[in-house]
Amino acid sequence: MKACHFKFSITNVLLLTLATMFSYAAANAQNSGLQADLRSSAAVPNQGGVLPTAPAGGVVVGQQSWVCDAAEGFAPVVNAQTGALDPFLAIGTSGNIKLPISPTTVPATCGQSALQSNGLAYITQAVVDTRDTPSTARGVLRTALDPDTGALIGPSSYIATTAGLDGNQPTAAAIGPDGNLYVGFLKNGNIKRIVNPGSGVAQVVQSVGNTPQGHPARAFAFIGNDLFIASVDALSVILNATSPSCTGGCNATAISDGFTGAVHTGLTSDGVNTLYFAVAGDQQIPGSSQIWRYSTTNAHFTFVSQGGVDKNGANASNFSFVAGKTNLLALDAAGNLWIGDDTSNASAVGAGRLWTISAAALATLPAGSTTGGTNTQTIFNLLRGPWFMGFTQLGFTPTFNPDGTFTATILSNAGGLTTDSGTWTLTPPKVAQPIGNPQGHLTLTDSKGVVLFSADFLLLNADELVAVMPWTGSLGTPISGVLIKQTI
Structure with missing residues (x-):
């Protein structure tokens, strides 16, 4: 009836x-948010670089950005133009690290990357062909970058190789203020602490706790001693996660960000009081893949962006981040926000995109409100x-x-x-x-x-x-x- x-x-x-x-x-x-600046384009000849492929974790050392690229591995970002303000960018084809480091040439897709102040970078390797890649060449890769110039100085090696991390597909990573590396996984909701990650290859690995409902993690970020978590259905936090008493049972508490049940794909922070997170959205809902800002000072949310503009003129109208593929989210030392997505669901080489939002633009956003996303x-x-x-x-x-x-x-x-x-x-x-x-x-x-x-x-x-x-x-x-x- x-x-x-x-x-x-x-x-x-x-x-x-x-x-x-x-x-x-x-x-x-x-407010209606900001337009991200598309920094990669097939219309611009690349000098010593290629278009990105499913860019995931990224770090910025000084003026040098590094991206974990599904085709090129952990690679430097290079300028595709000379003498241009905010030039188009490409993924470097030299000075990079092909993944995995093993006798095989089977490529690996990356998860999040983390950086220590001394230039040591950690890259989570989420998916590899385990038939061809030995377990000693899977999991979390450590390499050395020059902390001043960002140049690769190496050497590179996998860490915590005796802890069995590789089988759970590590994909989230963040350096805590205690100097330890915190890791999350695609296969479960476990949160692990790798003690003294910069020394040796057989580190002690401790259990910290779990994500909400024990669901897989996608990205981590610290603000002070608090570990924030982007998982497949929530934004959450473990307060004082670095405490020595936080072992095994320190489970995350969900934050009511207005995106209950939505996949949270990216996460980064300034380490002080500001967090940026990306939600996956839905392919049938244009603009639903969004980036939001969260202030831990007053628990306010601010909408940041849902896409941008191609400044070469080929796409004059606005277009959106790709649902489910906004995996790369990173802040550089100047406060600029770096974003990466992929238009092909990682099925085509060169279909990825790199974006930036300047610190000056981010500063124009309002303080926000206690209401988060729109569900x-x-x-x-x-x-x-x-x-x-x-x-x-x-x-x-x-x-x-x-x-x-x-x-x-x-x-x-x-x-x-x-x-x-x-x-x-x-x-x-x-x-x-x-x-x-x-x-x-x-x-x-x-x-x-x-x-x-x-x-x-x-x-x-x-x-x-x-x-x-x-x-x-x-x-x-x-x-x-x-x-x-x-x-x-």
């Missing part, structure tokens, strides 16, 4: 309450099937199909019934509200290109969406901004 139409009669009191709430929300909204995915998961919206002159009943199309019936007050069809898109809200509900911007465009309805929405409960004024479209003035899911 379909939902009865009396559910759409909203009292003036409720309308006034919603209007007041939205007025408050608009006054306290997050667009939650609304997306609920949109399948028939819904109803009441308008002044008609009733609009759209059915959302999984392929991004919709069909709709339009019932006028005179009793006439028409049908329409087209496409629907759900993107992050134009103006994120400081309210904990999932939010998104829903647009319905018919087959003739006419926008029937376009508005930001808040999810009030499992089957009710409320539009945030103002809204646009050709369907007429709504008697309410409520969209109710029909029941069968």
Whole structure:
């Protein structure tokens, strides 16, 4: 049985309450974020370098950036232009370390990288062909970079080779203020501490604890003695993780960042009070792969970016980070944010991208609010099937199909019934509200290109969406901004 139409009669009191709430929300909204600067481009001839392939962990030593690249290994980033401000960049083909270091040439994909102040860099090697690669050439690679110039000085070797870390596919890594290396894995939620990682190859490895629910980790970052964790479904923290008493049972506590259940792919920090994290998003939700800032001083979240602009002119319009593939996130000493993603799901050589956001641009972001992300995915998961919206002159009943199309019936007050069809898109809200509900911007465009309805929405409960004024479209003035899911 379909939902009865009396559910759409909203009292003036409720309308006034919603209007007041939205007025408050608009006054306290997050801003629309920053455009990242695309720094790699096939349109620019590369000098001694190639386009990135699934760039993952990265470190910056002085003026020299290093990226763990699926095709080139742990490689320096080189300028592809001379005499240009913020030049295009490429992955160097010399002075790099092919992975794994073993008799085989089978490539390895990388996880996060970590850097010590003395120039020792640690690269997690998440996936290799274990049939060809001996266990002594898997896991966590240590190499030496000149702390002043960033040049590779070596030598390179795998560490903690007797601890069996390689089988669990290490992918998260961070140096703690105690000088130890903390490692997380793709195969489980274990968090390990490698003691004195800069000396020898058979270090003591201690258990610290687990991620929330024991789910796989993707990236680590320290702020003081607190270890922050990006895992496959949460942002979390282990307070005072470096304490000698923190062994085995120091499990992470989830942070309510507004992306519950979403994969968190990247993480970096300034080590003092600011954390940047990336969420994977969904390929069917453009702009849902996002980067956010979290301040530990006041527990405020600020939206940073969801994509950028290709400055060579080949792609004049904005475009988004690739869902699930924004793995590289790193800060350099000047406070610039480095980002890496991949447009091919790591299936094509040279399909990766490098981006930067300057420290000056980051400084323009607002302080944020206690409301984090928008949980667009939650609304997306609920949109399948028939819904109803009441308008002044008609009733609009759209059915959302999984392929991004919709069909709709339009019932006028005179009793006439028409049908329409087209496409629907759900993107992050134009103006994120400081309210904990999932939010998104829903647009319905018919087959003739006419926008029937376009508005930001808040999810009030499992089957009710409320539009945030103002809204646009050709369907007429709504008697309410409520969209109710029909029941069968």
